[in-house]
Amino acid sequence: MSIAPIGILGGTFDPIHNGHLRLAQEALEQCGLSAVRFIPGGTPPHRDAPHAAAQHRLAMTELALQGNPAFVLDEREIHRTDPCYSVDTLASLRAEFGVQQPLCLLMGCDAFLHLHTWHEWKKLFGLAHIVVIQRAGGRPLGNAMNDSDADLRAEYQARLAPAPRALHEAPAGAILVVDMPALEISATSIRRRCAGNRSIRYLLPDSVFNYIQSNQLYTHADY
Ligand code: ATP
Numbered sequence: 001m002s003i004a005p006i007g008i009l010g011g012t013f014d015p016i017h018n019g020h021l022r023l024a025q026e027a028l029e030q031c032g033l034s035a036v037r038f039i040p041g042g043t044p045p046h047r048d049a050p051h052a053a054a055q056h057r058l059a060m061t062e063l064a065l066q067g068n069p070a071f072v073l074d075e076r077e078i079h080r081t082d083p084c085y086s087v088d089t090l091a092s093l094r095a096e097f098g099v100q101q102p103l104c105l106l107m108g109c110d111a112f113l114h115l116h117t118w119h120e121w122k123k124l125f126g127l128a129h130i131v132v133i134q135r136a137g138g139r140p141l142g143n144a145m146n147d148s149d150a151d152l153r154a155e156y157q158a159r160l161a162p163a164p165r166a167l168h169e170a171p172a173g174a175i176l177v178v179d180m181p182a183l184e185i186s187a188t189s190i191r192r193r194c195a196g197n198r199s200i201r202y203l204l205p206d207s208v209f210n211y212i213q214s215n216q217l218y219t220h221a222d223y
Helices: 018-031 054-065 086-097 121-127 141-145 150-159 165-169 187-195 206-214
Strands: 006-011 035-040 071-073 103-108 129-135 175-180
Touching: 006 018, 006 086, 018 035, 018 103, 018 129, 018 175, 035 054, 054 071, 054 206, 086 103, 086 121, 121 150, 129 165, 141 150, 150 175
Parallel strands: 006 035, 006 103, 035 071, 103 129, 129 175
Antiparallel strands: none
16 A cells, blocks of 8 residues: 555644745655645634634635645634644544545654643554654754653654655554754744834745735734
8 A cells, every 4th residue: 555645734823934834845745745734723712822813824824825736724623712632633634534545743843742741642643644843953853752751752662664655555653753954933933023023024925924914913012
Protein backbone atom coordinates (compact mmCIF):
# COMPACT_ATOMS: atom_id res chain seq x y z
CA MET A 1 0.00 0.00 0.00
CA SER A 2 1.27 3.47 -0.84
CA ILE A 3 -1.10 6.41 -0.64
CA ALA A 4 0.04 10.05 -0.48
CA PRO A 5 -0.75 11.29 3.03
CA ILE A 6 -2.85 14.33 3.87
CA GLY A 7 -1.24 16.82 6.27
CA ILE A 8 -3.23 18.51 9.01
CA LEU A 9 -2.19 21.79 10.61
CA GLY A 10 -4.33 23.04 13.46
CA GLY A 11 -3.77 26.37 15.15
CA THR A 12 -5.49 29.46 16.41
CA PHE A 13 -4.09 31.35 13.39
CA ASP A 14 -4.52 34.59 15.32
CA PRO A 15 -3.26 35.66 12.76
CA ILE A 16 -1.90 33.11 10.28
CA HIS A 17 1.68 34.04 9.25
CA ASN A 18 4.61 32.97 7.09
CA GLY A 19 5.93 30.61 9.80
CA HIS A 20 2.74 28.52 9.47
CA LEU A 21 2.85 28.63 5.67
CA ARG A 22 6.53 27.63 5.48
CA LEU A 23 5.97 24.81 7.96
CA ALA A 24 3.18 23.46 5.74
CA GLN A 25 5.22 23.87 2.56
CA GLU A 26 8.24 22.06 4.05
CA ALA A 27 6.06 19.18 5.25
CA LEU A 28 4.30 18.99 1.88
CA GLU A 29 7.57 18.67 -0.01
CA GLN A 30 9.64 16.62 2.42
CA CYS A 31 6.88 14.12 3.21
CA GLY A 32 5.28 13.93 -0.26
CA LEU A 33 1.87 14.98 1.08
CA SER A 34 -1.04 15.36 -1.37
CA ALA A 35 -2.39 18.40 0.52
CA VAL A 36 -2.25 20.24 3.83
CA ARG A 37 -5.55 21.03 5.55
CA PHE A 38 -5.42 24.14 7.74
CA ILE A 39 -7.87 23.85 10.63
CA PRO A 40 -8.38 27.11 12.56
CA GLY A 41 -9.62 26.41 16.08
CA GLY A 42 -12.94 27.60 17.49
CA THR A 43 -13.48 30.11 20.27
CA PRO A 44 -13.73 28.33 23.61
CA PRO A 45 -15.12 30.61 26.35
CA HIS A 46 -12.07 30.84 28.62
CA ARG A 47 -9.31 33.34 29.25
CA ASP A 48 -6.97 31.97 26.58
CA ALA A 49 -9.58 32.57 23.89
CA PRO A 50 -8.21 33.94 20.60
CA HIS A 51 -7.96 37.74 20.22
CA ALA A 52 -9.62 38.05 16.81
CA ALA A 53 -13.16 36.77 16.24
CA ALA A 54 -13.62 33.44 14.46
CA GLN A 55 -14.94 35.14 11.32
CA HIS A 56 -11.73 37.23 11.02
CA ARG A 57 -9.38 34.30 11.67
CA LEU A 58 -11.25 32.29 9.07
CA ALA A 59 -11.12 35.10 6.50
CA MET A 60 -7.38 35.65 7.09
CA THR A 61 -6.64 31.93 6.74
CA GLU A 62 -8.65 31.78 3.52
CA LEU A 63 -6.73 34.76 2.09
CA ALA A 64 -3.36 33.26 3.09
CA LEU A 65 -4.06 29.95 1.34
CA GLN A 66 -5.17 31.50 -1.94
CA GLY A 67 -2.95 30.59 -4.88
CA ASN A 68 -1.70 27.29 -3.47
CA PRO A 69 -3.98 24.46 -4.63
CA ALA A 70 -2.33 22.05 -2.17
CA PHE A 71 -3.39 24.17 0.81
CA VAL A 72 -6.98 23.59 1.89
CA LEU A 73 -9.07 25.49 4.42
CA ASP A 74 -10.96 23.15 6.74
CA GLU A 75 -13.78 24.76 8.72
CA ARG A 76 -14.69 21.84 10.96
CA GLU A 77 -13.53 23.52 14.21
CA ILE A 78 -13.87 27.24 13.66
CA HIS A 79 -17.58 27.65 14.42
CA ARG A 80 -17.42 25.64 17.62
CA THR A 81 -17.54 27.33 21.00
CA ASP A 82 -16.96 24.22 23.12
CA PRO A 83 -13.42 22.91 23.76
CA CYS A 84 -12.25 21.04 20.68
CA TYR A 85 -9.86 18.14 21.18
CA SER A 86 -7.43 17.02 18.47
CA VAL A 87 -8.46 13.41 19.05
CA ASP A 88 -12.07 14.28 18.06
CA THR A 89 -10.99 16.34 15.05
CA LEU A 90 -8.81 13.48 13.82
CA ALA A 91 -11.64 10.99 14.35
CA SER A 92 -13.89 13.15 12.20
CA LEU A 93 -11.20 13.38 9.48
CA ARG A 94 -10.70 9.62 9.67
CA ALA A 95 -14.45 9.07 9.22
CA GLU A 96 -14.45 11.39 6.21
CA PHE A 97 -11.33 10.04 4.45
CA GLY A 98 -11.65 6.35 5.32
CA VAL A 99 -9.47 3.82 7.12
CA GLN A 100 -6.76 3.50 4.45
CA GLN A 101 -5.91 7.17 3.93
CA PRO A 102 -2.68 8.17 5.69
CA LEU A 103 -3.18 11.31 7.80
CA CYS A 104 -0.28 13.33 9.24
CA LEU A 105 -0.73 15.71 12.13
CA LEU A 106 1.89 18.47 11.74
CA MET A 107 3.33 20.25 14.76
CA GLY A 108 6.41 22.04 16.05
CA CYS A 109 8.81 20.50 18.60
CA ASP A 110 7.35 22.68 21.36
CA ALA A 111 3.90 21.21 20.84
CA PHE A 112 5.22 17.65 20.56
CA LEU A 113 7.08 17.91 23.89
CA HIS A 114 3.71 18.60 25.57
CA LEU A 115 1.78 15.93 23.70
CA HIS A 116 1.37 13.78 26.83
CA THR A 117 -0.82 16.56 28.33
CA TRP A 118 -3.33 16.42 25.46
CA HIS A 119 -6.75 14.84 25.97
CA GLU A 120 -6.54 11.06 25.23
CA TRP A 121 -3.17 11.60 23.59
CA LYS A 122 -2.30 7.95 23.03
CA LYS A 123 -5.35 7.58 20.79
CA LEU A 124 -3.80 10.10 18.39
CA PHE A 125 -1.37 7.42 17.15
CA GLY A 126 -4.25 5.18 16.13
CA LEU A 127 -5.73 7.98 14.03
CA ALA A 128 -2.74 9.70 12.39
CA HIS A 129 1.01 9.86 11.98
CA ILE A 130 2.74 12.75 13.70
CA VAL A 131 5.21 14.88 11.76
CA VAL A 132 7.33 17.05 14.03
CA ILE A 133 8.89 20.07 12.37
CA GLN A 134 12.24 20.89 13.90
CA ARG A 135 13.45 24.45 13.33
CA ALA A 136 17.15 25.06 12.60
CA GLY A 137 18.97 26.51 15.59
CA GLY A 138 16.52 25.08 18.13
CA ARG A 139 17.33 22.24 20.52
CA PRO A 140 17.18 19.00 18.45
CA LEU A 141 14.11 16.95 19.36
CA GLY A 142 16.22 13.84 20.00
CA ASN A 143 18.08 15.72 22.78
CA ALA A 144 14.97 17.35 24.22
CA MET A 145 13.28 13.94 24.45
CA ASN A 146 15.88 12.88 27.05
CA ASP A 147 14.26 15.30 29.52
CA SER A 148 10.66 14.65 28.50
CA ASP A 149 7.83 12.61 29.99
CA ALA A 150 8.73 8.89 30.22
CA ASP A 151 5.52 7.72 28.50
CA LEU A 152 6.01 10.15 25.65
CA ARG A 153 9.64 9.10 25.29
CA ALA A 154 8.61 5.45 25.05
CA GLU A 155 6.09 6.23 22.27
CA TYR A 156 8.69 8.32 20.47
CA GLN A 157 11.31 5.57 20.58
CA ALA A 158 8.88 2.89 19.45
CA ARG A 159 7.31 4.90 16.62
CA LEU A 160 10.19 6.97 15.21
CA ALA A 161 10.35 6.43 11.42
CA PRO A 162 13.67 6.72 9.57
CA ALA A 163 12.19 8.11 6.34
CA PRO A 164 9.00 9.68 4.94
CA ARG A 165 8.13 6.43 3.13
CA ALA A 166 6.68 5.10 6.41
CA LEU A 167 3.97 7.77 6.20
CA HIS A 168 2.78 6.39 2.84
CA GLU A 169 2.75 2.74 3.86
CA ALA A 170 0.36 2.86 6.81
CA PRO A 171 -2.61 5.10 7.65
CA ALA A 172 -1.34 6.11 11.13
CA GLY A 173 1.08 5.38 13.96
CA ALA A 174 4.53 6.68 12.94
CA ILE A 175 6.47 9.71 14.14
CA LEU A 176 8.68 11.51 11.64
CA VAL A 177 10.95 14.45 12.37
CA VAL A 178 11.68 16.88 9.53
CA ASP A 179 13.92 19.96 9.54
CA MET A 180 13.05 23.45 8.38
CA PRO A 181 14.91 26.75 8.36
CA ALA A 182 13.93 28.90 11.34
CA LEU A 183 11.56 31.82 10.78
CA GLU A 184 11.39 33.79 13.99
CA ILE A 185 7.74 34.74 13.62
CA SER A 186 4.90 34.13 16.05
CA ALA A 187 1.32 35.34 16.14
CA THR A 188 2.05 36.82 19.58
CA SER A 189 4.89 38.97 18.20
CA ILE A 190 2.65 40.10 15.31
CA ARG A 191 -0.15 41.13 17.70
CA ARG A 192 2.35 43.02 19.86
CA ARG A 193 3.72 44.85 16.85
CA CYS A 194 0.21 45.87 15.79
CA ALA A 195 -0.62 47.13 19.26
CA GLY A 196 2.65 49.09 19.35
CA ASN A 197 2.03 50.61 15.90
CA ARG A 198 4.98 48.81 14.36
CA SER A 199 4.86 47.29 10.90
CA ILE A 200 4.02 43.61 10.42
CA ARG A 201 4.73 43.73 6.71
CA TYR A 202 6.63 40.72 5.26
CA LEU A 203 5.85 38.57 8.31
CA LEU A 204 2.63 37.38 6.66
CA PRO A 205 1.11 37.49 3.17
CA ASP A 206 0.19 40.97 1.85
CA SER A 207 -3.46 39.93 1.61
CA VAL A 208 -3.53 39.19 5.37
CA PHE A 209 -1.59 42.37 6.12
CA ASN A 210 -4.21 44.40 4.21
CA TYR A 211 -7.07 42.57 5.95
CA ILE A 212 -5.64 43.35 9.40
CA GLN A 213 -5.23 47.01 8.44
CA SER A 214 -8.71 47.43 6.99
CA ASN A 215 -10.40 45.72 9.92
CA GLN A 216 -8.17 47.38 12.53
CA LEU A 217 -7.40 44.09 14.23
CA TYR A 218 -5.00 43.72 17.17
CA THR A 219 -4.88 47.45 17.90
CA HIS A 220 -5.42 47.12 21.66
CA ALA A 221 -2.40 46.61 23.88
CA ASP A 222 -3.65 43.55 25.76
CA TYR A 223 -1.02 41.03 24.69
P1 ATP B 1 0.83 32.30 19.36
O1 ATP B 1 2.04 33.19 19.28
O2 ATP B 1 -0.47 33.04 19.46
O3 ATP B 1 0.97 31.21 20.40
P2 ATP B 1 1.72 30.80 16.98
O4 ATP B 1 2.36 31.76 16.06
O5 ATP B 1 2.63 29.90 17.76
O6 ATP B 1 0.69 31.56 17.94
P3 ATP B 1 -0.31 28.76 16.52
O7 ATP B 1 -1.56 29.00 15.79
O8 ATP B 1 -0.38 28.57 17.99
O9 ATP B 1 0.69 29.99 16.12
O10 ATP B 1 0.57 27.59 15.90
C1 ATP B 1 0.14 26.54 15.08
C2 ATP B 1 1.35 25.66 14.74
O11 ATP B 1 2.31 26.40 14.00
C3 ATP B 1 2.10 25.10 15.97
O12 ATP B 1 2.35 23.72 15.73
C4 ATP B 1 3.40 25.89 16.01
O13 ATP B 1 4.49 25.10 16.51
C5 ATP B 1 3.63 26.22 14.53
N1 ATP B 1 4.38 27.47 14.32
C6 ATP B 1 4.07 28.69 14.77
N2 ATP B 1 4.98 29.61 14.38
C7 ATP B 1 5.91 28.95 13.64
C8 ATP B 1 7.12 29.34 12.94
N3 ATP B 1 7.58 30.60 12.94
N4 ATP B 1 7.81 28.38 12.27
C9 ATP B 1 7.36 27.10 12.28
N5 ATP B 1 6.24 26.66 12.91
C10 ATP B 1 5.52 27.56 13.58
